[in-house]
Amino acid sequence: MNRLSDWHIMGALVVLGLGLPFVAPSLITQLSFLWLMVVFAMTWDMLGGRMGYNSFGNIVFFGIGCYAAAVVQRDAGLPYFEALALGLALGAVLAVAAALLFGAALLGIRGHYFAIGTLGLGITAAEIAAGWDYVGAGSGMALPLYPGALGAREFFFCFSLFAVAVVCFLCLRWLYGTRFGLALNAIRDDQDKADAMGLRTTRIKVFAWCISAFFLAISGGLAANMIGFIDPRDVAFAGATFGVWMVLMAILGGKGTLWGPVLGAIVFHVTQELFWTYLLGWQRVALGLLIVVIVVFFPQGIMGWIAERRAAREGAAP
């Protein structure tokens, strides 16, 4: 995609993101979740798509963001918005620190072993949170009430999550245009070669994970407030839902492409909502089938499929 159409799509999405809550207020919660999914897919793709490290543990950073916000909002004794801002900042700091720590420990292992190691991370975090009384243990935590007028809360969090998605997109887009983006690809294609060519691969990998963690933590703090309640296993460290979806959305859209994760998140979320609406009772079966179809028929994702079609057309043209 060239630069011009990049900006066109971005413009269209901004109009959608800012306009739709007013045009169709009933969709506002869905839209908020959509932006959350976009952040999930983009941050996952940075490691899974660009760097070739399939992480099943990214949900940990989201959960850290949820809990950090909730604890600060509960204990800081500050007005709502100040406490929220402080909670988001603390969540981001903790998540980045966790990414540094886990990165140093886990990013040295490769391939399936890395995937399994990170899977353990998510499960462990959920179990710790579910057993820790300070954060409500198994009964979770309730977030404070939003102080504004009735309905204002939904708008606030929808726009906040939208802003996070936009900033995340622009940040990653910029990063992928630098040498750092090329270095991620080099690590994906042949890490030993990258090492032997003098790239400081460990630093690069850990830094990438820190960036993912940062955006996941911010979106986690906002999402916790939007939902209003944190359950350790079903919201904060929801590895079986959010944690798997972020992988699927990136693959569906096209790993390692700029728009793939965004597109994948939109298609996935809309499809999933349609399943809930029209196939109630069977929605999980339909979702499972969708996953199988994605992996079997679109291993390169929508963007990969488009690129293939385009290459075939250009190849066929005289």
Place this chain on the structure above:
Amino acid sequence: MTAMLEVRDVTKRFGGVVANDRISLTVKQGEIAGLIGPNGSGKTTLFGCITGTLPVDGGEVYFEGQPISHLRAGPIARLGLLRTWQQTRIYGEMSCAENMAISAREAHGGLLSLLKPVPVATRVRANDLLAFVGLHEKRDERGGRLSFGQQKLLEFAMALMNEPKLLLLDEPTAGINPTLINGLIDRLRRANAELGVTLLVIEHNMRVIMNLAHRITCLAHGEVLAEGTPAEIRDDARVLDAYLGVA
């Protein structure tokens, strides 16, 4: 000429197999040194020992007087000692131009220096070097789509992009179209003379190595068998014996 690389009594074992048995050799600054030997004589293993991809079991490697055998591949590369692989290693999903851009020496820097677009000067140099190895029209092609011989040329160009002081080439002509081999010899010479890169070349093609190298070391069964000028090596009975098995 001073010794740029000095390998002193390097030993490498794989279980009971002694792949390198107290090997010593030196490469002088500015020369083209050759490394030959029958299959399994330990040439590629020695490359691994020198460049830090294999830990040595004994002996020491000095690069510009500094011991490096305790270092890993990355730090050694940043000192200016680089290798290529017999089975080429390039970044398959990236375009040739991107392969070149990320191989530039600036990519050795810290994170902050990586957070910048590839400078125009680097792109120009990448294009020049791609043209130098004859891959200029392939610059937007994915590396993985090139033929084996083209990948070898790309890997060579990537190594030059990194501006090494010493470059270890593992069979640079293997898989290259025979009609292009003379051109490649010429390019290796020019890299040595014009870009000032000292070369240590593993080569099975005798015509190539005899033409190219100033000095040749011959390995057999993990040991240094003979060392000398191409003419001396050519006439050495032990070398002939190792290659041809004549008694």
